[in-house]
């Protein structure tokens with residue numbers, strides 16, 4: 024949560040800040056602010072989005088070749104101008120931006136107040152800048168040393184960048200449990216929460232590790248040392264990211280663009296990893312640990328939100344195809360309930376961002392207990408990617424829309440490949456079924472393309488339900504988690520209350536909700552439980568419910584019972600979620616648009632949840 028961007032060099036910093044903050048706005052959009060160093064410090068902060076900041080900045084002195092910027096997702100203190108970053112020290116010398124939570128801020132604040140510090144915001148960040156000031160003044164330290172000593176007193180998570188007005192040729196950055204990337208330009212430096220604000224200027228980057236402090240200077244030097252004062256050699260990496268993929272490319276919203284990208288992103292996720300004709304699957308990360316994985320006592324999948332839904336589908340895939348027992352856990356619950364983990368377990372983290380705080384913490388705990396930890400993430404170089412013993416990238420490209428779409432189908436593609444690989448090695452599926460599934464997997468991108476061509480019909484149906492207050496999503500087997508995912512998509516972007524249920528569970532409670540005002544979205548493309556789903560639809564209709572059914576092309580039975588049917592191509596059941604989720608993504612998107620919602624930046628949400 025919260026996005027940080029900073030620049031030090033010879034260019035004008037303000038436009039770099041604004042562009043960078045726009046790219047990071049997916050991380051939070053409660054307020055935005057910049058600090059520019061131009062002999063003196065200019066700080067401009069505003070409640071709202073980056074656009075509000077830009078409007079507010081008109082006519083102000085925006086000069087300066089050193090700057091820090093911030094887009095906020097509020098934790099401590101409501102979203103208003105006062106709590107917006109950057110925050111200033113009491114003596115007006117230091118200013119900083121922060122992503123994370125200082126957990127012991129209250130104790131620190133009380134101690135600083137006793138020393139005469141006065142605070143103007145409710146944030147933990149302001150406490151941190153005062154703490155650095157106190158240490159710097161008391162011990163007469165250079166800024167990087169004051170930051171180092173101050174951070175030793177801090178409990179919590181942080182990514183910070185600090186300006187010292189009296190030391191104007193440098194920026195100091197530090198991280199612990201919140202990401203920070205340093206871009207190395209020809210004669211300048213860029214610092215940001217992720218690489219998206221940097222890629223336009225340079226592809227040479229250094230990912231800062233936990234408890235590391237970096238000092239970048241106008242003389243072109245970059246120095247990294249730890250909080251315990253050990254020098255580190257910067258590990259320079261080359262970014263593999265195309266700028267074009269960060270743009271909307273003609274779509275109204277990133278979410279719509281990302282939904283439409285799925286035929287390509289799924290193909291990208293499979294590229295070089297499988298060949299249906301020759302009958303092989305090669306997954307770099309899995310190859311190294313294939314024995315351990317195929318002999319694992321069980322897989323434990325940890326994730327949050329949409330990634331957790333992908334984990335639930337993986338449970339069906341691994342158990343059904345590879346006969347490996349699977350437990351799927353909310354990372355936030357798992358980390359706090361003293362779970363039994365042994366060295367024979369494989370713990371798999373699913374995360375688009377690779378930065379989700381709860382998922383990271385769950386993995387760290389599993390690692391300590393000796394389990395093999397495996398990551399399936401989208402963002403290259405992210406914290407989870409670097410923490411895990413092994414892993415595979417989803418290769419979906421940057422996902423900017425807060426509602427996850429292409430990362431979900433990317434995760435499913437990779438999980439299917441993993442399950443098939445292990446099933447093949449363990450001999451738990453026949454050769455012919457293995458080949459059938461691989462061949463069908465190659466057909467999935469084209470089949471998604473066909474569903475996308477039907478977007479107009481889905482938009483029409485969405486129009487019929489734009490006034491709904493509640494919705495129920497039902498699915499069975501492989502498609503039960505898709506029901507959960509459909510409901511999450513609808514509620515997070517349109518603010519319509521929605522619940523996902525296993526279709527057969529409906530009778531145990533939710534059936535009481537059904538009346539003529541309740542749209543019930545039934546995922547009915549399963550082959551195995553088809554008759555049972557038909558009965559579930561009959562049950563809804565008998566209570567005057569309105570049914571929208573996702574059915575296989577050519578389905579003649581449900582068409583006559585349901586109020587609306589959306590046809591999708593037939594496929595093998597383990598692959599069916601890859602298709603059935605697409606109309607649900609579009610349905611949520613169109614309803615939200617028709618209700619006037621900002622689908623890319625839904626209220627109260629952030630793309631990357633780096634606080635617990």
Ligand code: M6R
Nearest residue numbers: 328329330374375376379426427
């Ligand atoms: O980056 P992650 O996959 O770890 O994020 C997990 C959730 O925060 C995320 O899926 C969230 O639920 C999305 N808003 C869903 O669209």
